[in-house]
Amino acid sequence: MNRKTIIPIGPYHPLQEEPEFFELEMEGEKVIDINVHIGYNHRSIEKIAESKTFDQMVFLVERICGICSTSHPIANCNAVEDLARIEIPERARYIRSIVGELERLHSHLLWAGLAGHFIGYNTLWMWIWKYREPILEIFEAVTGNRNHYAMMIPGGVRRDIKEEDIPFLSKGLDEAERKIDMVTKAVLDDPVLAARLKGVGILSREDAINYCAVGPTARASGIPIDVRRDDPYAAYDLVDWKIITQEEGDVFAKVVVRLLECFESIKIIRQCLKMLRTVKGEIAAKVKEIPPGEGIGHHEAPRGEVFHYVRSDGSNMPVRLKVRAPTYVNLPTCKATVPGESVADAAIILAAIDPCYCCTERIVTINKRTGQRELNGQDLLRLSRKKTEKICKNMGRRNV
Amino acid sequence: MNKLWALKKSIWVYHLCSGSCNNCDIEILDCLTPKFDLERFGILLVGSIRHADAILATGSISRKALPRIKRVYEQMPQPKLVIAVGGCACSGGIFKNAYNIVGPFDKIVPVTAYVPGCPPKPEAIIDGVVKVINSL
Ligand code: SF4
Numbered sequence: 001m002n003r004k005t006i007i008p009i010g011p012y013h014p015l016q017e018e019p020e021f022f023e024l025e026m027e028g029e030k031v032i033d034i035n036v037h038i039g040y041n042h043r044s045i046e047k048i049a050e051s052k053t054f055d056q057m058v059f060l061v062e063r064i065c066g067i068c069s070t071s072h073p074i075a076n077c078n079a080v081e082d083l084a085r086i087e088i089p090e091r092a093r094y095i096r097s098i099v100g101e102l103e104r105l106h107s108h109l110l111w112a113g114l115a116g117h118f119i120g121y122n123t124l125w126m127w128i129w130k131y132r133e134p135i136l137e138i139f140e141a142v143t144g145n146r147n148h149y150a151m152m153i154p155g156g157v158r159r160d161i162k163e164e165d166i167p168f169l170s171k172g173l174d175e176a177e178r179k180i181d182m183v184t185k186a187v188l189d190d191p192v193l194a195a196r197l198k199g200v201g202i203l204s205r206e207d208a209i210n211y212c213a214v215g216p217t218a219r220a221s222g223i224p225i226d227v228r229r230d231d232p233y234a235a236y237d238l239v240d241w242k243i244i245t246q247e248e249g250d251v252f253a254k255v256v257v258r259l260l261e262c263f264e265s266i267k268i269i270r271q272c273l274k275m276l277r278t279v280k281g282e283i284a285a286k287v288k289e290i291p292p293g294e295g296i297g298h299h300e301a302p303r304g305e306v307f308h309y310v311r312s313d314g315s316n317m318p319v320r321l322k323v324r325a326p327t328y329v330n331l332p333t334c335k336a337t338v339p340g341e342s343v344a345d346a347a348i349i350l351a352a353i354d355p356c357y358c359c360t361e362r363i364v365t366i367n368k369r370t371g372q373r374e375l376n377g378q379d380l381l382r383l384s385r386k387k388t389e390k391i392c393k394n395m396g397r398r399n400v
Numbered sequence: 401m402n403k404l405w406a407l408k409k410s411i412w413v414y415h416l417c418s419g420s421c422n423n424c425d426i427e428i429l430d431c432l433t434p435k436f437d438l439e440r441f442g443i444l445l446v447g448s449i450r451h452a453d454a455i456l457a458t459g460s461i462s463r464k465a466l467p468r469i470k471r472v473y474e475q476m477p478q479p480k481l482v483i484a485v486g487g488c489a490c491s492g493g494i495f496k497n498a499y500n501i502v503g504p505f506d507k508i509v510p511v512t513a514y515v516p517g518c519p520p521k522p523e524a525i526i527d528g529v530v531k532v533i534n535s536l
Contacts, residue, residue: 011465011468012416012449012468012472017415017417017422017425017426017429018417018420018422018425019417019418019419019465019468039462039464040418040419040462040464040465040468041417041419041420041459041462041465042419042462042464042500043419043421043460043462043495043498043500043501044495044498044499044500044501045495045498047498047499048494048495048497048498051497059494060494063421063423063493063494063495063518064421065421065422065423066420066421066422066423066424066425066426066519067422067423067426069421069423110426125433126433126434129429129430129433129434130433130434130435133433133435146427146519146521147423147426147427147519148423148518148519356422
């Protein structure tokens with residue numbers, strides 16, 4: 001007799017802020033398999049990008065995800081700069097790193113708070129989000145907006161960080177560091193959190209490699225990968241910082257990695273701010289035209305590597321933009337971590353990769369009930385080949 | 401309208417995301433945290449649509465989410481208040497002409513109030529909800 005039960009989580013579920021749908025196959029209390037359905041958030045950004053100019057595209061990719069809202073622009077600008085062989089001014093490199101790291105700070109704190117919420121520890125949530133506010137205030141002072149900073153443009157940055165802003169920034173950072181330090185100590189010593197999170201949802205080193213995990217998910221399993229070090233851009237090779245790894249691979253290790261990374265971020269920002277006092281000059285290189293060709297760019301977003309590919313035919317609009325967000329590769333690791341755990345732990349394990357579905361949404365699969373066919377892998381492959389051929393033909397080239 | 405006076409005391413809201421960039425959603429959650437503290441106005445975020453008086457809607461409705469959104473709306477008890485939060489929900493925003501977008505929200509369900517911005521600040525969201533309460 002088949003005693004399997006299926007528990008659906010989503011698409012609209014109180015625990016999730018974004019629509020996504022998990023099917024947990026259960027045997028008693030134990031999860032034996034998990035299926036993920038995404039696509040509720042697909043907004044066809046790659047297609048819209050083809051109707052935007054290179055400058056506008058940056059604002060568009062910013063709206064891929066509200067939490068990584070500077071990661072996508074940095075990766076995109078890196079790609080366009082790679083395509084057009086643009087060297088960005090040194091001051092712009094420091095400013096990019098500052099904004100990128102501030103974002104990591106706010107994103108990691110946001111996740112830590114939500115993780116508390118997921119295990120029913122709302123005190124932690126309220127507490128951490130309260131300490132996240134000063135970072136948003138810094139953002140508002142420096143970039144003009146709490147989220148969606150609109151700081152990047154191909155060739156540099158749009159706004160300078162002024163001399164008089166620096167004391168405010170440093171003060172805010174000192175404050176934030178003290179608070180994060182307090183939270184970190186409290187979280188690491190908390191017996192409740194340890195009991196709830198240690199040894200739960202272990203992602204082994206082998207699995208992390210097999211599933212190509214990136215970012216904190218991989219680093220918590222003992223794999224020291226980080227694009228900031230492996231292929232430096234912005235100012236990451238000009239400052240001193242280190243990669244945080246943990247060996248255990250469980251949810252607790254992921255918490256530790258993220259919280260400790262906050263201190264590295266603060267360290268990077270401090271060094272960049274110091275350099276801003278001496279490195280003066282332009283904040284953006286002049287970009288006259290984008291030649292035909294293709295470029296790639298990446299950035300270590302708070303969740304892992306985000307990758308952008310841009311192809312141009314020499315006009316002012318790209319002919320193709322391709323985005324690969326970190327959750328896209330991190331999400332399948334739930335196949336390795338969730339089965340075998342109890343249903344109560346499933347939510348926090350799923351949340352432990354810091355999923356961001358609006359980044360991940362790839363393709364629209366239309367429900368059968370509405371009478372339209374869902375696309376399968378083969379269809380997608382065929383479509384993508386057809387498209388590449390078309391682009392190649394339009395560009396007058398035979399191969400990719 | 402007199403029947404609505406009960407809502408004036410404490411309005412319970414449900415957060416419905418339908419293809420947003422997550423930022424409006426984060427700002428809605430931010431409203432709950434100590435700095436903004438939505439609950440001092442009696443506004444409470446609830447987990448189930450069946451308990452809710454108002455929907456805080458974000459995002460510009462993707463095709464896949466559309467049938468679910470309609471279902472959620474139908475399950476909501478009367479009177480159905482819908483507050484569209486963010487440029488996407490109000491007008492489609494930057495995603496207006498995308499192939500997978502059927503929104504904005506007022507094409508699908510009647511909308512009571514609009515809070516524009518990309519994303520609107522938590523103050524604006526609170527202001528929007530409070531204005532709705534006062535207009536009841
Ligand atoms: S209005 Fe702006 S911030 Fe809000 S969901 Fe849309 S793109 Fe994101």
